[in-house]
Each structure stands twice: as structure tokens, then as C-alpha cells.
Amino acid sequence: MLAGLTPDLIALQLFTGLALGAVYVLLSIGLSLIFGMLTVVNFAHGAFYMIGAYIGLYALSIGANFWVALLVVPVAVGLVGLAVERVLIRPLYGRGIDYPLLLTFGLGYVMIEVVRIIFGRTGYPFDTPELLQGAVDIWVGYFPLYRLFIIAATAVVLAGLYLFLEKTSFGLIIRAGARDPQIVRILGVDVSKVWLIVFGIGTGIAGLAGLLAAPLQGVAPEMGATILAEAFVVTVVGGMGSLLGAVLAGLLVGVVVSMTSLFAPEMAKVSIFALMAVVLLVRPQGFFGRAGLMS
Amino acid sequence: MTTDDFGNAGFSRRRALATGAAGLALAASSFRINILKAQEGPIRIGFPCPLTGPYGAEAQNQVMAAQLAVQEFNDAGGLNGRKAELLPRDDKLNPGEAATRTLELIENDKVNFIVGSLSASVQLAINNITKERKVIFNSISQSDAINEASDFSRYTFHEAMNPHMTAGAVGRYAFSKLGKKVVYLLADYAYGYEMARGFQRAGKDLGAETLAEIKHPLGTTDFSTLLPRIQAMRPDILCIINFGRDQQISVKQATDFGLKRNTKIIVPVMLYTARVAGGAQAFDGVVGGTSYYWGLEDKVASAKKFNDAFRKMHRGAIPTDYGAMGYGGVRTLLEAAKMAGTTDTEKVVDAMEALKYDYYKGPQYYRKCDHQSVQSVFILQSKSKDMKTPEDVFDIVHTEEPSESVLRSCAELGHKA
Numbered sequence: 001m002l003a004g005l006t007p008d009l010i011a012l013q014l015f016t017g018l019a020l021g022a023v024y025v026l027l028s029i030g031l032s033l034i035f036g037m038l039t040v041v042n043f044a045h046g047a048f049y050m051i052g053a054y055i056g057l058y059a060l061s062i063g064a065n066f067w068v069a070l071l072v073v074p075v076a077v078g079l080v081g082l083a084v085e086r087v088l089i090r091p092l093y094g095r096g097i098d099y100p101l102l103l104t105f106g107l108g109y110v111m112i113e114v115v116r117i118i119f120g121r122t123g124y125p126f127d128t129p130e131l132l133q134g135a136v137d138i139w140v141g142y143f144p145l146y147r148l149f150i151i152a153a154t155a156v157v158l159a160g161l162y163l164f165l166e167k168t169s170f171g172l173i174i175r176a177g178a179r180d181p182q183i184v185r186i187l188g189v190d191v192s193k194v195w196l197i198v199f200g201i202g203t204g205i206a207g208l209a210g211l212l213a214a215p216l217q218g219v220a221p222e223m224g225a226t227i228l229a230e231a232f233v234v235t236v237v238g239g240m241g242s243l244l245g246a247v248l249a250g251l252l253v254g255v256v257v258s259m260t261s262l263f264a265p266e267m268a269k270v271s272i273f274a275l276m277a278v279v280l281l282v283r284p285q286g287f288f289g290r291a292g293l294m295s
Numbered sequence: 296m297t298t299d300d301f302g303n304a305g306f307s308r309r310r311a312l313a314t315g316a317a318g319l320a321l322a323a324s325s326f327r328i329n330i331l332k333a334q335e336g337p338i339r340i341g342f343p344c345p346l347t348g349p350y351g352a353e354a355q356n357q358v359m360a361a362q363l364a365v366q367e368f369n370d371a372g373g374l375n376g377r378k379a380e381l382l383p384r385d386d387k388l389n390p391g392e393a394a395t396r397t398l399e400l401i402e403n404d405k406v407n408f409i410v411g412s413l414s415a416s417v418q419l420a421i422n423n424i425t426k427e428r429k430v431i432f433n434s435i436s437q438s439d440a441i442n443e444a445s446d447f448s449r450y451t452f453h454e455a456m457n458p459h460m461t462a463g464a465v466g467r468y469a470f471s472k473l474g475k476k477v478v479y480l481l482a483d484y485a486y487g488y489e490m491a492r493g494f495q496r497a498g499k500d501l502g503a504e505t506l507a508e509i510k511h512p513l514g515t516t517d518f519s520t521l522l523p524r525i526q527a528m529r530p531d532i533l534c535i536i537n538f539g540r541d542q543q544i545s546v547k548q549a550t551d552f553g554l555k556r557n558t559k560i561i562v563p564v565m566l567y568t569a570r571v572a573g574g575a576q577a578f579d580g581v582v583g584g585t586s587y588y589w590g591l592e593d594k595v596a597s598a599k600k601f602n603d604a605f606r607k608m609h610r611g612a613i614p615t616d617y618g619a620m621g622y623g624g625v626r627t628l629l630e631a632a633k634m635a636g637t638t639d640t641e642k643v644v645d646a647m648e649a650l651k652y653d654y655y656k657g658p659q660y661y662r663k664c665d666h667q668s669v670q671s672v673f674i675l676q677s678k679s680k681d682m683k684t685p686e687d688v689f690d691i692v693h694t695e696e697p698s699e700s701v702l703r704s705c706a707e708l709g710h711k712a
Contacts, residue, residue, distance in 0.1 A: 125577065141526065143552075
């Protein structure tokens with residue numbers, strides 16, 4: 001079974017894992033951001049991801065191209081996120097972590113049903129944009145160009161997020177608000193507005209991730225359900241609320257899945273939960289999580 | 296409410312049952328009344344199928360096609376004026392749910408027949424109930440187990456194909472035309488194993504060689520990590536055995552990784568809906584089997600007739616593969632009842648066994664020992680060019696004519712004689 005296990009294959013497998021890791025990072029970054037800043041566990045994350053793909057599909061059907069959709073989708077999904085935060089989540093602040101958790105859990109189901117009503121139960125194909133079709137030679141083997149593009153897109157999103165949070169004054173307020181909202185409020189900052197915007201950004205990135213995933217797997221109402229579990233594993237392993245943790249954990253999960261796939265493919269899905277269990281045993285707060293955040 | 300709880304006949308009947316001989320006589324008489332009622336009222340066909348959930352679209356088409364069979368029967372005057380009626384129920388793709396719905400259909404709705412299901416495990420759950428209650432069940436989804444002596448009963452019919460014949464037909468075509476070195480990528484559950492066995496059995500005589508059997512967990516959304524190894528093995532054929540969204544995603548990603556350059560992708564069952572949702576680009580050139588494809592109408596008169604009637608009844612929609620089986624499953628029972636001149640279960644079973652029919656896909660009949668419908672299997676190739684309409688997605692590249700020789704033998708299934 002393991003005959004033909006050449007160094008090239010192992011290298012390609014490792015690279016495939018890192019590329020898959022980039023997808024996981026993209027999936028979980030919005031979830032991690034919202035949790036880290038708002039301590040809201042957004043169970044509707046998968047649903048925002050899914051509507052990102054559907055809005056992209058709709059944009060393409062009325063004549064927009066993929067690049068326009070890349071700009072439109074995060075904004076549109078972010079706007080939905082803003083409305084959800086303002087109307088549904090804001091009344092629940094200060095009531096304990098399980099209130100918004102239950103609310104978003106239900107909201108996710110509502111969003112899936114609404115999409116089913118509008119677009120139907122069956123999925124739709126989503127072709128890879130023409131410019132990014134095909135596979136390219138990366139020395140150790142052929143690799144789809146589009147997956148390389150996703151790695152680049154993830155890097156751009158991360159860089160943008162980093163610059164926004166670390167180098168702008170608004171980013172400073174967000175970070176301060178995450179640490180001690182009361183002091184920030186005393187200093188005269190409207191914290192609720194800050195949270196509104198963070199929720200919008202987090203859901204916007206989820207929508208973008210959905211659009212980017214659409215050419216990999218097509219579009220279907222249930223597409224967000226499986227990624228929710230994966231995004232949570234990444235967030236928990238990386239440490240709830242840590243962006244750097246989410247990046248490292250995402251890549252690690254990708255590599256673990258990839259290596260498991262090589263030796264015991266039927267275990268691939270279990271392997272990420274096994275990884276999470278091990279990390280939680282050794283380091284309950286995850287790689288970079290603050291201890292006691294959930295209590 | 297109180298009258299329901301205390302005043303209805305069911306309660307007193309149940310109590311009477313418990314009080315000895317007099318009670319027994321009473322129960323027997325009421326039982327006869329029930330049978331009489333079933334003989335006189337409309338012919339009722341219970342139709343459990345997964346109307347909600349991932350196969351909702353398929354199930355809907357099954358119901359639409361079954362409705363057509365009922366309507367045609369009624370328009371033709373029914374059974375000496377006795378009309379038929381379809382009772383669709385949502386089984387939610389869950390064996391427990393399906394068993395409960397089936398029991399309700401038999402107990403409360405007093406159905407004459409059960410037709411339906413869209414999953415191997417669901418149909419076995421339904422079959423357990425119908426077997427025990429001696430109600431005819433015509434299953435319209437794939438399973439090998441339902442033919443085997445342990446699950447089979449005199450009241451069990453199987454209008455759908457089974458994995459053995461589907462995989463066999465696709466395998467015989469592919470291994471003789473497309474190559475001998477095969478990698479299997481299969482979903483890690485019964486369906487995957489049954490199909491893989493079917494392929495390997497067909498491949499043995501043709502000299503096919505299994506390079507690897509790679510199992511993936513159900514509901515996998517990313518197959519990228521499985522593909523480098525498959526590519527490194529350089530197979531002639533990649534046989535992908537999974538269903539629904541798993542199939543769509545795995546075929547698409549295999550295409551993205553450039554696997555089609557040296558390798559032909561084959562699947563045991565290529566569903567119309569999966570192809571439509573998966574897209575022309577991803578499925579281009581993929582070869583797979585089916586029990587029915589609407590394009591059959593160019594060659595088969597009964598398919599043309601069936602399609603036209605379906606289009607007329609459902610505003611231009613076309614029947615899918617699973618839909619067509621819904622039609623066949625219901626129509627065979629209604630025709631058998633007509634032949635028997637009654638809905639009496641035992642007589643309808645006899646009539647079903649004697650039936651030679653061509654309702655939608657060419658000649659068919661139920662094999663005596665396991666009530667498997669002996670039928671042709673069509674090998675399709677998905678296309679991305681020269682499509683005349685959006686529904687024109689496959690070419691029929693080969694037809695395997697109906698023959699008992701492609702089925703497992705009665706003895707092999709554990710049937711005596």
C-alpha cells in the first residue's frame with residue numbers, strides 16, 4: 001500500500017496540506033475575530049459563509065464577473081452581518097455567552113431554509129474563473145492554479161486585517177474594547193458601534209470565504225454545515241480569539257488531514273478532532289488563547 | 296377530546312380483545328370489515344420518500360412520476376371503476392422515520408400497497424414492516440440486501456436496479472474499453488463496499504487490476520489531500536463510488552487536479568441531478584450507469600410516451616432516473632391489480648410475478664425467486680459540447696440488455712429452488 005511513496009509525493013502531499021490549511025484559516029478567521037473581540041460564539045458562521053457563495057452565484061448570474069463578486073460579496077454579507085448584530089445580537093450583550101450562541105445557532109437554520117426557499121434544494125455548479133483554471137507544475141507535481149490563488153487571497157486578507165487592527169487608530173480602539181470595554185466607554189468611545197463594525201467585518205470575511213470555496217465544491221444550502229465544525233476546531237486549537245493562533249492552527253489542521261489522508265484516508269475526518277482533543281488535554285486554552293475566556 | 300379518548304370504537308375493540316373468546320370473535324368480525332373497506336374504497340398507495348433533506352429534489356420527482364402513473368390508471372377507468380390514490384409521506388431519509396410512516400400508512404390509512412424509498416437502509420426498514428404485515432412493497436432505490444433471502448419476502452419487490460448489476464454493467468463497459476489499471480475512491484459505508492465488490496467481480500474476468508482502494512469519510516468536502524497519491528499511481532481508470540454532494544465535489548476536484556489528463560473517471564451511478572448541480576465542466580467525459588435517462592426517448596417508444604405524458608402533466612419538466620422508477624414502481628402494481636381483478640395481496644403478488652412489462656425503458660419483468668426487476672442498464676457519458684437543450688447532458692454510449700445472467704443467481708442469494 002505504501003509502495004511508491006516517493007519524496008516527491010510526500011512533498012506534494014505536504015504542500016496540499018498547507019494549501020488546505022489556507023482554506024481552513026480563511027474559514028475560521030471571521031469566527032475567531034468575532035469571538036476574540038465580542039466573546040460572541042457565532043454559530044451562524046457557516047450560514048454566512050453559505051450566503052456568501054449564493055450572493056456570488058447571483059452576482060455572476062446577472063452578469064458580474066468573479067473579480068467584481070470578490071468585492072461585492074464581502075460587503076453584501078457584511079451588511080447582513082451588521083443588521084443581524086444591530087437587531088438580534090445587541091440586546092443580548094451582558095447576558096452570558098450562551099445567549100448569542102443559541103441565537104446564532106437558530107439563525108443559521110433560518111438562513112439555510114430561506115436560501116432553500118429562494119434558490120431551491122439542489123446545489124448549483126460554480127465554475128472556476130477562466131483565468132485561474134487548470135493545474136500548474138510546482139516542481140514536485142501538478143497543482144490547481146485556483147488553490148494557489150486561495151493561498152494568496154488568504155494572505156491578503158490576513159495582511160489587511162493585521163494592518164487594520166495594529167496600525168490604525170480604529171484598530172487600537174477595537175483591541176482596547178476587547179480587553180476592557182468599560183474603560184473604553186468611560187473614555188468616551190461608543191463601544192456598541194465598534195462591536196457592530198467588528199461583527200460586520202467577521203461575517204464579511206465568512207462570506208468571502210464562501211465565495212472563494214464555491215469553485216472548489218459548488219454551491220449548496222448545506223455547504224456551511226460541515227465547515228462550521230472545522231472552523232471551530234481551528235479556533236479552539238489556535239486558542240479562542242487569537243488571530244495568530246487561528247493561522248497556525250489552520251495550517252496545522254491542513255497538514256494533519258493531508259498526512260492522515262496519505263496513510264489512513266478513512267481517518268481523515270476524525271484526525272482533526274483527535275488533534276483538538278490532544279491539544280485540549282495538553283493546553284486547554286489552545287496555542288495562543290487567553291485562559292479563562294470562556295468562563 | 297374526551298370522546299376520542301373514551302368513546303371511540305378502537306378502545307372498546309381493544310378491550311374486547313383482552314376478554315377471551317367473545318372478544319376474539321368480535322375482533323375477527325371488525326377485521327373483516329376493514330378488509331372489506333379496503334376492497335371497496337379507492338386503491339391507496341403509500342409512498343414514503345425523503346421529501347426534505349439532501350435528496351429532496353429527487354424525491355419530489357419520484358412523487359411527480361408516481362402521480363402520473365396514478366392519473367393514467369384513473370383516466371383509463373381504474374380497476375372496474377375503482378380509482379387509485381397516492382399518499383406521499385416524508386421519510387426524512389431516516390430509517391426510523393420511514394418505519395413509523397409506513398406503519399401509519401398501513402394501520403391508519405389502510406393502504407393497499409407501499410412504493411417508495413431513496414436509500415438502502417430506509418428501504419430495508421420499510422421492508423421489515425411490510426414483510427411482517429404482509430403488504431406489498433415495491434422498492435425504488437438501490438440495494439443488494441433486499442434481494443437476499445434474509446431480507447426478502449413474498450411481498451417484497453424491487454423495481455430499482457441493484458449495486459451488483461449497476462456496477463457490473465459499468466465495469467464490463469469500462470474495463471473492456473477504457474483500461475485495466477483501476478483506483479477506487481469510495482465512500483466509507485455499505486453502499487461503497489457493495490459497489491466496489493460489484494466492480495471487482497466484473498473486472499476479474501476482464502483482467503482488471505486494483506491498484507488501490509481508498510476510502511473517504513461520508514460528507515467529505517475536500518478531496519484534495521487524496522488526489523496526489525491517486526495521481527502518482529497513474530491509473531487508467533479512477534472509479535469514484537459515492538453519492539450526491541460527495542460525488543459532485545470529488546469529481547470536480549479530481550478534474551481541477553488535472554487527473555483527467557491520463558485517467559478516465561467512472562462512477563457506478565450518474566444521476567441527472569448530480570450532473571446538473573456538478574456542472575458540465577467538471578463532469579465532462581465522466582462515464583456512469585443509470586436505470587433511466589430521458590434521452591432514451593430517441594430509441595425507446597415507451598420512454599417517449601412516458602416523457603411526453605410527464606412533460607404534459609408537470610409543465611415541461613422531465614423525469615429523472617429515480618423519478619422514472621417511481622412511475623414504474625406504482626404502475627406495475629396498478630396493472631397487476633387490474634390483471635388480478637382485485638387488490639387482494641396474494642393475487643396481486645401472483646400477477647406481479649407473471650407480469651411482462653414495458654412502461655418506460657424497454658422490456659422488464661420480476662424474477663421469480665427474488666422479485667428483482669430484470670431490466671436494461673444504460674451507460675452514459677457526460678458531455679459539455681453539442682448540447683441541444685440544457686437538459687441534454689448525457690450521451691448513451693452503451694446499453695446492457697436485460698438478462699438474469701448479470702444478476703447474482705437465486706442460489707447465491709440463499710433462495711431455494
